[in-house]
Amino acid sequence: MAKYLVKYDRTNCIGAGVCAAASPKFWKMNYDRDGKADLIGGTPKEDGWEEIEISDADLEEMRATAEICPVNVIHIIKKDTGEKII
Ligand code: SF4
Structure with missing residues (x-):
């Protein structure tokens, strides 16, 4: 069951x-489009952010990536x- 909401401000990604x-389970560089990262399985929002829900099992990986x-x-x-x- 999803317990955490991940919010990704794609507009301000610098493509590092x-x-x-x-x-790589959650993030993929989109060099065909603009060189920014895509959140795999994420839902794009009108404001340019992307969101995905994750469970405890993926929390540490996502937290480490965010850091x-x-x-x-x-x-x-x-x-x-x-x-x-975070
Ligand atoms: S780490 Fe990922 S999300 Fe952050 S700026 Fe680099 S490519 Fe974008």
Whole structure:
């Protein structure tokens, strides 16, 4: 069951690529489009952000990826409390 909401500010991704290197399960560089990262399985929003729900099993991988993103465009929110994890 999904417990965390991942919100990705794709507009402000600088295409550094460390997310895709660290976590290819969730991140893929889109060199055909604009060189930014795509959140695999994510839902694009009208404001340019993408969202996906993840479970406990994927939390640490996603958190580690968010921590190494040089521009901090990956955020994780705990769904039941609204707590911002990163
Ligand atoms: S690490 Fe951050 S800035 Fe770099 S490609 Fe991934 S989301 Fe974009």
